[in-house]
Amino acid sequence: MGRPFSAAAALLFPALAVFTPAAPDAPKPADFVSVQKGTLPVIISAPHGGRKKIPDVPERVATGLTNFQTVRDENTAELVEKLVAEIEKSLNAKPWVVVARFERKHLDVNRSREQAYESDKAKPYYDAYHDPLAAACKAVKEKYGRGILLDIHGQSVHQGSICRGTQNLKTVKLLKDREGMAAIRGKNSVLGRMEKLGYKILPPGDSEETAKEEAQFTGGHIVATYGSHTAFAIDAIQVELGTELRAREQYATTAKDLAESVRVFYDAYLKDEKK
Template sequence: MGRPFSAAFALLFPALAALAPAAPDAPKPTDFVTVQKGTLPIIISAPHGGRKKVPDVPERVGTGLANFQTVRDENTAELVEKLVAEIEKSLEAKPWVVIARFERKYLDVNRSREQAYESDKAKPYYDAFHDPIAAACKAVKEKYGHGILLDIHGQSVYQGSICRGTQNLKTVKLLKDREGLAAIRGKNSVLGRMEKAGYKIMPPGDSEETAKEEPQFTGGHIVANYGSHTAFAIDAIQVELGTNLRARDQYATTAKDLADAIGAFYNAYLKDAKK
């Protein structure tokens, strides 16, 4: 049997073979997640705004899953990029950041591993998203003692509103114990500050303490897994931004206002954390 053409070509024309462009490296799972190590006790994640096709992974069909979703949370990745830039400008330091760039139709990292994907080939992409969040939580806890994780999502039910998701205050247990409800819905809380800026927050800041969060937006796997009721001990809030707040001509403004709100929260509740 003769030599393969490519091998024969390289032997006969070594100079030309050396000039031939090398085959591009196959994309790695980490190429599908944007990660930034931070210098602040602030972690920001965006699991559902990705646009990339995951190679060799079939689209999910969701057999047996409740509330199965594959749609993108439009412009959440772009909004978080703008949000991070605004935070860095105002606080002169970096938050920790994890942004999924893969389409939700292939895997949903806001679900437990058992429900997130249907092909084992998707596991490395799941890990590429969750490993840096876990590392960020551990680093923030070790350096500062406590911190906040804001998990950014989009919803279309209340198009002009922001829904809070803390599993009805479960995922912000330590913040509530340490600072009281004011840190969650008061004038210097993240969402309280957004409400003061004119945004409609659900539930509103002046609601009864027993007021429940919107049932479909109480917080998914990310806040449930990393919230302060767990060993990670990081207060976690799922922030569900309405469609209008994520529109192309609006999301930069939303990001700027949210950065200002995070800055106010930082100055009131995180600035004096141990370093």
């Protein structure tokens, strides 16, 4: 029979009886959104490219919503990372950035709060996206008086094209009133410059001013909330990039060209407003 476990041994090895590994910190909603404060009157938003599952938030199911979607806008988050880096390189300053890292299956921040999620547990994640986006718009308006918000999305209907979404010019009201249609589709506009670089834009730059945007891609909750027809007063464009433009081997080029287009727009329409 072996020796009984002595009191001295218990003093030497107390942790054998009581040690429990520390539980990892629970993830916070802010961990699921990438945010950057900027130094330019340029805001970049990407709500649908996230890959993280949210613990304890069930996946959404269709509840009578029109155009219900849960699929990821593939490579939009990665494209925005490259876009931001290229803008910083060309303008030597930082755009404001808000990028969702959570799966769209859990919530869709490009919808109103009432339609975005089906579990109250998703509310903090919704706020973690919209609070910094609203703060960015307010900061840009206060400092510069105007600015541009590009809300980056993906679509597969027109795979080699970019669809403009401004709710048929509603969300760029101030830009149109101030500079005319040239600032929206001309050679120094963001999408006009992309067209000049060889991209197909819908509606095209040479179309009539009254030409309607593609019905599925006219712009959702984000541009409707922060566009210049609202008190935020930031001109907002939903940029719907076709599948081919977001492919793994192509999105870096698309991002670089889009950054160049942002630079051209900034020089033409925003640079003189910097305080």
